[in-house]
Amino acid sequence: MTKTVDNEPVVRVRNISKRFGGNQAVDDVSFDVTKGEILGVIGPNGCGKSTLFNCLLGQYRPDNGSIELDGIDVSDWSPPRRAKHGLARTFQLLQIFETMSVRDNLKTAAQEHIGSAARRLFMRPDMGLDGEVDDLIERFRMAHLADELAGNLSYGQQKLLDTAMALVSKPAVAFLDEPAGGVNLTMLADVEQQIRDLNVHDGATMVIVEHNMEFIFALAHRIVVMAEGRVLMEGTPDEVRNDPRVVEVYLGGH
Amino acid sequence: MEQFLQVTISGLATGAIFAISAVGFALLWQTAGAVNFAHGEFIMVPAVLILALGTQEPTVGIPDFIPLIGGANIGVALPSAGLPWGLLIGFALTIPIAIFLLGYLFKVSLVDRLLQPGGDDIPLVIATIGLGLFLREYVHEAWFATPQPFPSVFGNGFWRPGGVAISADDIGIIVACTIVIGALQFFIKRTYLGRQMEAAAQNAETARVLGIPVNRMVLLTFAINAVLVTIAGLLVSPAINARWDAGINLGLLAFTAAIIGGFNQVRGALYGGFLVGVIQNWSGAYLSTLYRDAGPLLLLILVILVRPQGLFGRAEERRI
Amino acid sequence: MAESVNVPQSKAADGSDALDQPDFENRRDKIAIVDRGRLSPSLIALVSMLGAAVAVMPVGRAGFDGVIGLWFLSVLLLVGVNVAVPLDTRNGQMVRWISTATFVAFMMLFPIGKSGATMTDFGLFAIFGAVVVGMNLTQGFAGQVSLAPAAFLGIGSYTSVLLDMGEEVTVAGVTVDLPDLPFLATIPIAIVVCMLLSVLIGFPALRVRGPWLAFVTLAFSLLVFLVLNNEDGLTRGSRGIRVLRNDFEIFGIDMLPTHNFYYAGLFYLFFSLTVVWWIVRSPWGRALKAIRDNSGRASSLGVDVRNYTLLGFAVGSGLAGGAGALYARQVEYIEPRSYFVNQTIDFFLATVAGGLGTLAGPLIGGSLITLVADYLRFTGDWYRVWFGLFVMVMMVVAPEGLAGSFNRFRAWVQKRVDS
Ligand SMILES: Nc1ncnc2c1ncn2[C@@H]1O[C@H](COP(=O)(O)OP(=O)(O)O)[C@@H](O)[C@H]1O
Numbered sequence A: 001m002t003k004t005v006d007n008e009p010v011v012r013v014r015n016i017s018k019r020f021g022g023n024q025a026v027d028d029v030s031f032d033v034t035k036g037e038i039l040g041v042i043g044p045n046g047c048g049k050s051t052l053f054n055c056l057l058g059q060y061r062p063d064n065g066s067i068e069l070d071g072i073d074v075s076d077w078s079p080p081r082r083a084k085h086g087l088a089r090t091f092q093l094l095q096i097f098e099t100m101s102v103r104d105n106l107k108t109a110a111q112e113h114i115g116s117a118a119r120r121l122f123m124r125p126d127m128g129l130d131g132e133v134d135d136l137i138e139r140f141r142m143a144h145l146a147d148e149l150a151g152n153l154s155y156g157q158q159k160l161l162d163t164a165m166a167l168v169s170k171p172a173v174a175f176l177d178e179p180a181g182g183v184n185l186t187m188l189a190d191v192e193q194q195i196r197d198l199n200v201h202d203g204a205t206m207v208i209v210e211h212n213m214e215f216i217f218a219l220a221h222r223i224v225v226m227a228e229g230r231v232l233m234e235g236t237p238d239e240v241r242n243d244p245r246v247v248e249v250y251l252g253g254h
Numbered sequence B: 001m002e003q004f005l006q007v008t009i010s011g012l013a014t015g016a017i018f019a020i021s022a023v024g025f026a027l028l029w030q031t032a033g034a035v036n037f038a039h040g041e042f043i044m045v046p047a048v049l050i051l052a053l054g055t056q057e058p059t060v061g062i063p064d065f066i067p068l069i070g071g072a073n074i075g076v077a078l079p080s081a082g083l084p085w086g087l088l089i090g091f092a093l094t095i096p097i098a099i100f101l102l103g104y105l106f107k108v109s110l111v112d113r114l115l116q117p118g119g120d121d122i123p124l125v126i127a128t129i130g131l132g133l134f135l136r137e138y139v140h141e142a143w144f145a146t147p148q149p150f151p152s153v154f155g156n157g158f159w160r161p162g163g164v165a166i167s168a169d170d171i172g173i174i175v176a177c178t179i180v181i182g183a184l185q186f187f188i189k190r191t192y193l194g195r196q197m198e199a200a201a202q203n204a205e206t207a208r209v210l211g212i213p214v215n216r217m218v219l220l221t222f223a224i225n226a227v228l229v230t231i232a233g234l235l236v237s238p239a240i241n242a243r244w245d246a247g248i249n250l251g252l253l254a255f256t257a258a259i260i261g262g263f264n265q266v267r268g269a270l271y272g273g274f275l276v277g278v279i280q281n282w283s284g285a286y287l288s289t290l291y292r293d294a295g296p297l298l299l300l301i302l303v304i305l306v307r308p309q310g311l312f313g314r315a316e317e318r319r320i
Numbered sequence C: 001m002a003e004s005v006n007v008p009q010s011k012a013a014d015g016s017d018a019l020d021q022p023d024f025e026n027r028r029d030k031i032a033i034v035d036r037g038r039l040s041p042s043l044i045a046l047v048s049m050l051g052a053a054v055a056v057m058p059v060g061r062a063g064f065d066g067v068i069g070l071w072f073l074s075v076l077l078l079v080g081v082n083v084a085v086p087l088d089t090r091n092g093q094m095v096r097w098i099s100t101a102t103f104v105a106f107m108m109l110f111p112i113g114k115s116g117a118t119m120t121d122f123g124l125f126a127i128f129g130a131v132v133v134g135m136n137l138t139q140g141f142a143g144q145v146s147l148a149p150a151a152f153l154g155i156g157s158y159t160s161v162l163l164d165m166g167e168e169v170t171v172a173g174v175t176v177d178l179p180d181l182p183f184l185a186t187i188p189i190a191i192v193v194c195m196l197l198s199v200l201i202g203f204p205a206l207r208v209r210g211p212w213l214a215f216v217t218l219a220f221s222l223l224v225f226l227v228l229n230n231e232d233g234l235t236r237g238s239r240g241i242r243v244l245r246n247d248f249e250i251f252g253i254d255m256l257p258t259h260n261f262y263y264a265g266l267f268y269l270f271f272s273l274t275v276v277w278w279i280v281r282s283p284w285g286r287a288l289k290a291i292r293d294n295s296g297r298a299s300s301l302g303v304d305v306r307n308y309t310l311l312g313f314a315v316g317s318g319l320a321g322g323a324g325a326l327y328a329r330q331v332e333y334i335e336p337r338s339y340f341v342n343q344t345i346d347f348f349l350a351t352v353a354g355g356l357g358t359l360a361g362p363l364i365g366g367s368l369i370t371l372v373a374d375y376l377r378f379t380g381d382w383y384r385v386w387f388g389l390f391v392m393v394m395m396v397v398a399p400e401g402l403a404g405s406f407n408r409f410r411a412w413v414q415k416r417v418d419s
C-alpha cells in the first residue's frame, strides 16, 4: 500500500487546553489533520487523548484553544452541529444503541445528515438509506446480523458497529477513540482491514487514538505522540518509532 | 418605609422556612442524586402529625378505619402554662416518626430501588409524584379535608417598634431557623460525622475507598431531611393552617428556592430560600396579593434560562 | 454544606457529556423501551375490553347492554387469538388490522342505545385520552416529564372559548375586541398557541439534562392557574365561563346531543393517535428512541437531543391544547380549578399506568382516569390514594406500565408457544 496524502488541512486544532481541578489533562495541543490521511494519536494511559477528543468534538468545553473545520471555527458549536458538519467520532467506551437493530443503529447515525428536520418527519423510515447502510453492513461482514439487536452482538462486533456508525455518514474527519481496544486478535485484523479500506477506497480521513502500536503504526500516515497532556512530538511512524523520547515516555512511565 | 420593613421581615421569616426546606431538598440531591417531587407533602405530613399527636384540643384523631384504636383521640393534652406544651410534645413525637417514614422508609423503598448510579432520574421523579399524590389524598381522606388551624409555638404577640408591626411568630421563626441552620453548619463542618457525610456527598467513590460508610451517610442525610421538614412543617403551618393540599405550593417554592440559589451548594439553597420568601412577600405587597407566588416562579424560569446552575451555584464540568 | 460538591449525575451546567469513563454509562433507564411503534392490536383489544367491562358494570349506571356483552366476548376472543398468533407473520398482520378495525368500529358504534350520562363519560374518555396520548409522546417517547398538560388543556379551553364568544376582554388595562370565530377554527389556534408556549418554556428547561422540564412546567402550571383565576377581565376569574353547546354545528351536524359530541372527541382521539404514530414511525421516532437509549451517543452522531425533545414536548402540549377546546364544550362550563395541578396529576397517572412509550398505553390510562374513576366515585376520593400507591409500586415492579406488562406477557406466551 502506498501512503499518499495531499496537503490541504481539513481540521486545524490550535492550543487546546483543559484542566480538571488541579489536573492539567490537556495542555496546549495543536496539530493539523490533512485530507485523506490517517493521523494516529498515541501516548500513555491518562495523558489526555480522550479528553482532547472530548474537547474537539464538543463534549467538553476546553479552557482554551480552537478547532477549525475547513477554515470555519467550530469551537462554539454543539456536538450535534459539529457532527452534522462532518466531525464524527467514537468513544473509548463502547457506545451503541443496544435496544435497536444493527441496521437502525446505522440509520440513526446517517439520518441527521439527510434533509431538514421537517423533511425527515415526512420521509419514510428507511429514508432511502437502505442501500447505503446495507452496503456498509456488507463490507463490515455483518449482513447476517443486520436485524439483530445491537445489544446481542459480541463485543468485537459491537466495536466494529460503533466504528461503522462514525463512518456511515462519510464525515470529513472521523475521530476514533481506540477502535481496536479490547478486540480479540481475529477481529483485530478485520478492523484494521476495514479502516484501511475506507481510507484507501473512500478517502476517509481519520484521527485514531490507539494503544496497540502495531495496529496504529501499520495504519497511520502520521503520528502525534502525547505525554502528560502535551504534544511530545509529531512525525511519520518511522520517525516516531526511532525517537528516543517516545521510548522514554513509554518505558519511563512503567 | 414602615410597610417595606414589615413586608421584608415577614418575607425573611417565610424565607427562613423555605431555606431550611430547600436545604433538605438539596441535601438529598447532593448525596443521593434524588429529586423528591413529594417534598411539599414531606412538610405537610409532619405538620398534620404534630397536630394529631400533640395539641391541647386535638382536632385530628386516628382514622376510623384502623381497627381497635380507630376514632380515638390521641393528642397529648397538657395544661397550658404559657408555653404550647402540647404542640412541642407533638413535635417531639413526630420527629422519630418522620425520620422513620420520610427518611428510612422513603430511602429503602423508593430511592434505593429506583436510582441506579449513572441512570436516569425520571423513574424516581415519577414515583415521588405518585408518593405526593398518595400522601396528599391519604391525609384528605383519612384525616381531614378542611384546613385545620395550627397554633404558633411563638404565640400571637405583636410589637410595634417605630410603627413597624412585627409579629412574635416572624421573629421566632427567623431565630429558630437561624439556630437550625447554624447547628447544621456546625454539624457538617465541625463534627467528625458531619465531615464524613460531606465527603460522601462530594465524592462517593473516594469516600468509600477511605472507609467511610457511604450508604449510612446517605441515610443520615435522609434523616436530617426528615428533621428539617418536620421543623418546617411546625413553623410554616400557623400561617397557612394544616391542610392536605399545602404540599403543592410548599414543595414548588422549596425547589424554586433550591434551584434559584443553586442546587449544588447548601449555601445556595439557603440564600435561595430567603430570596424566594422576600420576593414572594414583595410581589404580594407591591404587585398584587393575588400574584404573591408569581414573583418567585417567574424568577425560577428566568434563572433556568440564564443561569441553570443557580445564582450562587457554580457551573461545573460533569464529574464522570 | 460542601462548597465544592460536584454535581451528581446528569446535572452538568454546560451540558457536557463525555462517555469515556466506565462509571458513567449514560444509559437511560429502560423505562420506555417497550416501543412497539405501532398500534398493538391486543392492547387495543384490552382497552376496549376495559371500556366494555366498565360499560356493563352496573355500579351507578344504567345496566347491562346486550350489544356490549357480545362485543365483550368477541374482544376476549381477539385477545386470545392475539396472544397465540405471532405478530410478524402474515396472519399476525391480519389479526392486527382486524382488531384495530374492530376497535374503531366499536368506538364508532358505541353510542347506540347508551344513555347521555354514559356518553358524557365516554366523551371525556376520548378527550382526556387524547391529552394522555400527547403526554405519552413527551414522557414515553421523548423521555421528559411535563407537569403542565392540565395547564395546556386550560389554555386550549380558554383560547378556544374566548375566540368563539366574540366579546371584549381587558388585560392589564388594555381592552381588546375578540373575534367570533367558528368553533372548528379555534381548535388549530388552541393547538398552535400551546405549542408556542411550550417551546418558550421548554427551550430554557431543556438546555441541560435532568428533570428541569418537570420543575419548569410545574411552575408554569401554577402561573397559568394564577392568571386564569385572577385576570377577571379576560377569564372572568373563579366565576368561570358558561359554554353553550347548543349554538354550534360541525359540518351541519348539531353538536348538542351528547352522542353527537362524542364523535368530535373520538375523532380528535384518533387524530392524536395518528399524529403520534406518524412521528414515532418516521425518522424522528428513531431519533427519539436513540436519545432514550443513549443520548450522549445520539448527540455525537448529529441527533439534536434538545430539539427533538423540545418538539416532542411541544407536540404533546399542542395535543392537550386542542383537547381543551373540545373539553370546554363537553363540560359546558370552564373554571380555573379544572385546570389545576390535580388534573395534571390525573393525566400523569394515566400516562404512567397505561404504559410509557406505547401507543395503546394512553388509552388504557385514559380509561382509568375517566371511566374507571367515575365508577369509583363511591369510594369518595379513596381511589386516588390507591392510584398514588399504584404508581409507586408500578415504578418499582413494572416500570413499563400496564401495556408494557401486557406486551411482556405476550412475549412470554410466544416463547412458550415457540418452544
Ligand atoms: N471528567 C473528568 N473529570 C476529572 N478528571 C478527568 C475527567 N476526564 C478525564 N479526567 C482526567 O484527565 C486525565 C486524562 O484522561 P484521558 O483523557 O481519559 O486519558 P487517555 O484517554 O489518554 O487515557 C486523567 O488524569 C483523567 O483522570
Ligand SMILES: [Mg+2]
Binding pocket: A046, A049, A050, A051, A092, C020
Ligand atoms: Mg482514553
